[in-house]
Amino acid sequence: MNVLHFDNASFGYGRRPLWGGLTMDLQAGQFLAILGANGSGKTSLLKAALGLHPLMSGTVQVAGTPPHRGSTRIGYVPQHRRIDTLTPLRARDVVGQGLDGHRWGIGRPDPKRRRRIDEMLESVGADAFADRPIGQLSGGEQQRVRIAQALVADPLLLLCDEPLLSLDLNSQRTISGLVDRRRRTHDTAIVFVTHDINPVLPYVDRVLYLAGGRFRIGTVDEVMTSATLSDLYRSPVEVVRSGGRVLVAGVPEDSHHTSALRAG
Amino acid sequence: MLTASVWHEIFNFTNYGELLALVRNSIIAGVVLGVVGGLIGVFVMMRDLPFAVHGISELSFAGASGALLLGVNVVAGSLTGSIIAAILIGVLGSRARDRNSIIGVLMPFGLGLGVLFLALYKGRAANKFGLLTGQIVAVDTPQLSWLIVTGIVVLVGLLIVWRPLMFASSDPDQAAARGVPVRLLSLVFMLLLGLAVAISVQIVGALLVLSIVVTPAAAALRVAASPWLVPVLSVAFATVSLVGGILLALGGSLPISPYVTTISFLIYLGCRFLNTDRVKATTFFGPFAARWSRRSRSPIRVHRTG
Secondary structure (H helix, E strand, O other), X not given: OEEEEEEEEEEEEOOEEEEEEEEEEEEOOOEEEEEEOOOOOHHHHHHHHHOOOOOOEEEEEEOOEOOOOOOOOEEEEOXXXXXXXXXXXXXXXXXXXXXXXXXXXXXXXXXXXXXXXXHHHHHOOOHHHOOOEHHHOOHHHHHHHHHHHHHOOOOOEEEEEOOOOOOOHHHHHHHHHHHHHHHHHHOOEEEEEOOOOHHHOOOOXXXXXXXXXXXXXXOHHHHOOHHHHHHXXXXXXXXXXXXXXXXXXXXXXXXXXXXXXXXX | OHHHHHHHHHOOOOOHHHHHHHOHHHHHHHHHHHHHHHHHHHHHHHOOOHHHHHHHHHHHHHHHHHHHHHOOOHHHHHHHHHHHHHHHHHHHOOOHHHHHHHHHHHHHHHHHHHHHHHHHOOOOHHHHHHHHHOOXXXXXXXXXXXXXXXXXXXXXXXXXXXXXXXXXXHOHHHHHHOOOOHHHHHHHHHHHHHHHHHHHHHHHOHHHOHHHHOHHHHHHHHHOOOOOHHHHHHHHHHHHHHXXXXXXXXXXXXXXXXXXXXXXXXXXXXXXXXXXOHHHHHHHHOXXXXXHOHHHHHHHHHHHHO
C-alpha cells in the first residue's frame, strides 16, 4: 500500500522555496531516511506530511487522502526538547497523551486504555520506568517513551525528526532498532530524519538527501556517493565507505563543525 | 509588655465562636479561591507563567482601584483590568522572551495607574490598602456571588480544556500534530488565568496573588508527578492556606494576607524537605546533593544541554 505520496511538491516559507519538484512514494513497511544540511527543509517535509504547513505547489497524500491535522494515521516524534524535571507527567501519562491527549474534558479511568498503554510501554522496553516522572528519565529513556506515544494510536506512518539527537551510541542503537522492529511487526512506514545515517544504515531502504533546494532519492548505494553528493552540493564532497560505515567529508555548510570529516 | 501585645495582635482567640459566624462569607470565598488557584497554578507552573500572574494582578489592581474611584463594582473593575492584561500578554507574547518584556512593561504601568486612582479616591483608607494586601474579611454577600460565579466559570473552563491544555503545555509540537489548537488554547488559558487572578486580588490582594496561584502548585510538584495527584494536592495546599489564614487572622487585628502567605510558604518548604528524590532537590541542597547523587544527576544535565 502507498502510505506517503508526494507529487511534484514544493515547499517554502514566504516566496523562497526550500525544495521543489519532489515526487516520491513510500510503501507500507518501508524505511526512508531523510538527510541534508541544517535548514535544507527536512523538518518542513514532515510538517507538510502532517498537514501542519501547506505545500507551495504539488500535492501530498497520506494513505490516499490529503493529510489533515490530528490524523491518527500518522505518528510523529518531534525534535527533542528539554522536558522540565517538574512536569507532572509519568512515562505512562505521556504515552496516554498519544491516545486521547487531544480530546476535550478530563477523561476517566478506563482499564482497556490502561492495558493498551502497558502493552505499548512494554513493546519499547519502558515498562520498568512506566510510573517514573518523565522529567527524571534519561534522554534515551525519554525517547523510548516518546516513540511509544507516537505509536500507541497504531499509525500507518511514523515520522521521526532527529530522534537520535543528543543520545549516546547505545541509545541510538536501541531507538533505531525499535523503529525498525515496528515496521517489521506492524508494516508501519517509517520516515526518519537524521544527520547521521550510520545508526540506521542496516535498516534503510531508501535515502532522500536534501541540499540547496534540490534533492536525490534512492538506495544508500545510489545516493551516498561522492559523485551524487558533489553534484547536489555543487562542490567536491568525498564519501568513504569503510567498515560498514559511511563517512562524508567536505560538505560546504559544515564549516562550523569542529571536525572536517563527519559521518553524514 | 511590648512583645506580649504584639503576640496578642497576631494571635487572639477570644469570642472566637461569634467571630466565626461573621466570616462565613470569607471562608466560602477562601474555598472557592483555593480550588481555582490550586488548579490553575499547575498550568501556570507547566507553562512557566508566574511572572505573567504578577503582571496580570497589577493591572487587575489598577482596574479595581479605578472602580473604587468611580464608585462602581470593584470586582467588575478588577475583572476588567485582569482580562485586558491577560489578552495583551496572550496575543503579544506568544514567545517567552516577548512575553516577559511585555509583562515588564505592563506591570509598572498598571501599578502606577492604580496608585493614581487611589490617590484621587477620598473614601476609606482601608479600602485602598485592601486592594494591595487583601481584604477577605470584608467580603459582603453581593461580592461573594461575583466571586463564586467567576470561580465556577474558571473551574468549568479548566475542566473542559484539561487534557488538550495538559498536552499543549507539556509538548506543544506533538499536541499541534495531533490536532490540538495550541494557539487558541493558550489564549483561552490566559483568559481563565485573568479571571482567576481577579478573584485572588479581591481576597489576598494584588501583591500576594502568587502565594495562591503559584506556591501551592510549586509545592505539589515537589512531592508528586502524577497528573491527578498534583492538582489534588495543589488544591488542598491552596485551600488549607486560605481557610487556615482566615481562621488564624480572625481574632487579631492584622490583615489576613500574612497568615495565608506564611502557611503557603511553610507548606512549600515542607514539600521541599519531604521530597526524598535528590535529583529534584539539587537546587536546594546545592553542592552536597551533587556529591551524593552524581549518578542520578547526570542524565538531567545531559538532556538539559541537548
